[in-house]
Amino acid sequence: MVAAMKRTLAEKVWDRHVVRRATGEPDLLYIDLHLIHEVTSPQAFEGLRLARRRVRRPDLTLATMDHNVPTTPATPVDDISLKQMEAMARNAREFGIRLYPMGTPEQGIVHVISPQLGLTEPGMTIVCGDSHTATHGAFGAIAFGIGTSEVEHVLATQTLWAGRPGTMAVTVEGALPRGVWAKDVILGIIARIGVSGGVGAVIEYRGSAIRGLSMEGRMTICNMSIEAGARAGMIAPDDVTFAYVEKRKHAPKGAEWERALDDWRALPTDAGAHHDREVRIDASKLRPYVSWGTNPAQTVTIDERVPDPDALEPALREAAGRALRYMDLTPGTPIRDIAVDAVFLGSCTNARIEDLRVAGDVVRGRRVRAGVRALVVPGSMLVKAQAEREGLDRLFRDAGFEWRDAGCSMCLGMNPDILGPGERCASTSNRNFEGRQGPGGRTHLVSPAVAAATAIAGHFALPEDLA
């Protein structure tokens, strides 16, 4: 008898979506869910119109507005952004696609709303014209970002041509120290494997520290897979996953739920299945992290100092030197001595309810340091409403934070929430590229706990550092 082939989670999910496989071709992969937003879709819809094509499966397509929406009702929308939002509305209407536009209770960052609605489920393929689509891998789905031409291709065919990815395991074993959150785990992983550490692979995050995380923590981890150069990130579905999905709006119900559960329980990587690469990380060694440079691997723990480029390995020196000049940092400066002008609590990485609870606890009864501008931008209007039911908005407002509507906001500086040239920001977002949060702005990536403590202290700090 031939032993059944042992497969990884990623291979199982990939293989069940192959519509066509032939020598000399990538696989033609079926897409279960296509998420759309206003910024990377207008040219795709225009392409469909020009070729007189329709959307093959509007029922598997969801649109929202998140990238350039203003996050205060009073903010005027510039004409070009308005035109883009109008185009999204017109395209959704013309092609019969469900849209949650600005002003609706379901609106929010695309990677926050889909799981909340129960549209993100184990074993699916999910794509979006956005590189942080890997977020949905937290459910055991294969989820990745695509460009606008591929958005058009998925709209027209519900499929994509894609080569079968390699597999990589990042195993995090042990208990996370107190004060170390999911964001620190992924920053620690990227600091270790580098911005090209995951190239060509779907990373499967596993081990006791990953299993111990909530779904929201797992989403934070998978979200930043692209920052390690990976095609996607995934976590095996388990009872934590099922409990999160059950009873959500689009989750299977009744007998369908039972059938789905049986299927999902067979998805985890088989014992003895082979990953092309494996990295093991001791959870007990992780600390809260702060990025110092202009890519997410240029990161150290909050207890360390700004590195000296000359002390780094030769291949990293030149980029480190350039990053320090851009960031206006001096080697040897303790991270805690770096003062900030702004704090941004938001983005598809860290703007879910648990993130707001952690940060809210830190700021309770305290005041944002004079001169620091602090923003909370919930990931979705549903997150915002829940936070308000819990009184978190009051905690933040009383501490001196601005309490905003949902959107991508200062993560990428497409709406009016931007840094001024030279301003320094502690940000819970995912990218510290030059100018990412506004031309000349300087971004340091941190967890919500560190962001909140930093807002109070005026320089990088842990909650326990606060008086």
Place this chain on the structure above:
Amino acid sequence: MRAVQRVVGRALPLDRANVDTDQIIPAHWLKRIERTGYGAGLFEAWRRDPAFVMNDLRYAGASILIAGANFGSGSSREHAVWALDEAGFSAVIAPRLAEIFRANCLKSGLVPVELAADEVTKLLGLVHDDPRIEITIDVERRTVEAPGLRATFALDDHAHVRLLEGLDDIAVTLAHADEITAYEAQRAAWLPSLRD
């Protein structure tokens, strides 16, 4: 997509690794709903520095960009490819291109060329020494030639044919519509739908 058989031209040497798409085209350019109008945004922030290589007139008119590893990392914005295209570039050479960026190149006919790191270093050196040298990228043969250098690059057959013939990807896929329909017929009933 336009068909590309060969790219022949001078090169711009951008000797940096991890050039992300926020540098190639900053986010505020992404508010446009058209496929055109991005050329002036290419490397917008870096171009303000007079010492930036693109401001060196010896490289004016270059049609091939040579860069360090992991070029095009970060955001999935295809606008990065459109901006390069409009600024006159027909090919990008690097030790490795970020995956989404590379896929986007293949959709627009911007030729993505990945060479070994030492070959890229050598090319950068050649162009530094003499900005006027001509580089030939032969898509059909998958080769790069410059004075004193001949290298081959990988391009799978599927992408190769599409580039050479400038095929409409969607039309190619729709020829497999029966297979897609057959796949759809056996999808599990519990999978989520916006009709629910």
